[in-house]
Amino acid sequence: LVKVAVDAMGGDYAPGEIVKGAVEALADCPDLTIYLVGKEDLIRQYLEREKFPKERVEIIHAEDVIYGEDNPGLSIKTKKESSMVKAQLMVRDGAADAILSAGNTGALMAGGTLFLGRIQGVSRPALLTIIPAFENDSLVLLDVGANMDARPEQLVQYALMGQLYAQNVLKRDNPSVGLINVGAEHNKGNEQARKAFELIDHEVHNFNGNIEGNEILNGKVDVAVCDGFVGNVLLKTIEGLSKGLFSSLKEEFTRNWINTIGASLLQNSFRGLQERMDESEYGGAPLIGVNGICIKCHGSSKSKAVKMALSKQIHPLVQNRVNDSIEEVLVETNSCRKEA
């Protein structure tokens, strides 16, 4: 059984799209149970529009909401009756295996660390995301924003957690790891990257060495590792560039009637490419390293993203007990380092 506490009130399209996506996932995962946490009346309104197995959905009333503009650290401490905090406490108390939220990212990360705690052996949780790749469908990128000043040992942990993730969610065998850096040679980069190279090289199987910016998206590795500052800037730049290029193309398509005809002939191809670049195929970014599965969906998530996050990420992560594997691998790696 996989039990998920869904923060029904977080996100630009909450609760409608969140509720819709959550119940849609039930059809894909027969052993899934959903707790919709939030304002009961409102959730019930949206639930009435959907068809689903009633016994696998429960509403957990929460009076308050953490909004996007709320201070993360403060709101998780003061808004105890919010849907996000209540959902997290359900995971902490064992009533649910996972939380999904499209709400305030900072609050979810702060709450994840505070309420759920870290998996034994993990020094700092990371925000992980799956990005599209040109050659190899997709890859795992972490950290994209949880830890701004990562120590080299923490990058080793990201590599190991990313591998377990790629194995269980992307179904890769013996996933390869690359360290994001400015050149191929081991002595390239800043102090953090040089030290991290040495450690990862010793402690992680199938390490492909440094990868440069232009190699990330070609799918050369299954897991790309960097600190939260670099990863966050990188991820947002990729989103911005890809969005900008597609809207520049759309502008061109309506410039004159010849272009309009050409564009209509290519319509399917464009849609296909745009969908490939679309992150919602996996629906969200887990805060990996906390006790319990904690997935952040994009604030602009619609039902598809919520459904995908539940069926393609949360479900295999819970079912395969990935957090147990993380603990095992990290505790062993840490103890080997101490002995060395």
Place this chain on the structure above:
Amino acid sequence: LVKVAVDAMGGDYAPGEIVKGAVEALADCPDLTIYLVGKEDLIRQYLEREKFPKERVEIIHAEDVIYGEDNPGLSIKTKKESSMVKAQLMVRDGAADAILSAGNTGALMAGGTLFLGRIQGVSRPALLTIIPAFENDSLVLLDVGANMDARPEQLVQYALMGQLYAQNVLKRDNPSVGLINVGAEHNKGNEQARKAFELIDHEVHNFNGNIEGNEILNGKVDVAVCDGFVGNVLLKTIEGLSKGLFSSLKEEFTRNWINTIGASLLQNSFRGLQERMDESEYGGAPLIGVNGICIKCHGSSKSKAVKMALSKQIHPLVQNRVNDSIEEVLVETNSCRKEA
């Protein structure tokens, strides 16, 4: 008079495309004189194919070449007879105002700092580049790889140098600056970014605050500042994604005959967009902050990039005495900080 020492032997298409681009720039800049540094026989062969004012081109023989795979620090010290070192020494000795090279980046940067020295007031030189923007044509990004562990004070200097560059090369009035970061608020980011925000906010006019990854390419600011590690990863990711998207599009175009017709109708639009995303409009990246103008062209540069770097960057930089302005502004900023 603007005198430029061109390393004719550096780059994938040297010396042919380098020589061609250099003499082509002469038509655009009537006060330009070119010194082609490298193997005399070889250069002469290529020169014979071109038409140009003979009195404005001189060959300076250099027996040796620094290759792409050479160790940067070692090669500039041991290969004294190389075209790159000879060209740099011409700038150091006042025989030329600027050096242009498409050769080994590390060697050019190491040599630039070693032979030319820093402008008074500059703590570390930065590699600067002009990247395309969707809304505002283009912007200045620095540092893209000279200084891996930049101190906050150094990011202030990048902001000031970037502004002078945007003024003189992009012809922007009162250029705005953004600090690349993970969020809008002043307390966001890693330690380096938080401290840099405070300093830039005090010491730089027209500071627009933090900009996130997705805002860089929309042209929100004229100058985007970050350390050399982040900038290098960022720049290469932009290149890789943009290249990947265009080649995915090209693949789609030949998938079937309907697509082929559609693509042929849209041909001009695609070419236009691809050219806009092409970096060669400004032709190269200066190492800014060294005594003398030092421009790195991409290893794969063809004649157009060399010509553009000469006419659109080196020429205005020398003519407007931008390095004098850098010295003036930086010395003043440094002394105000000491007094404060």
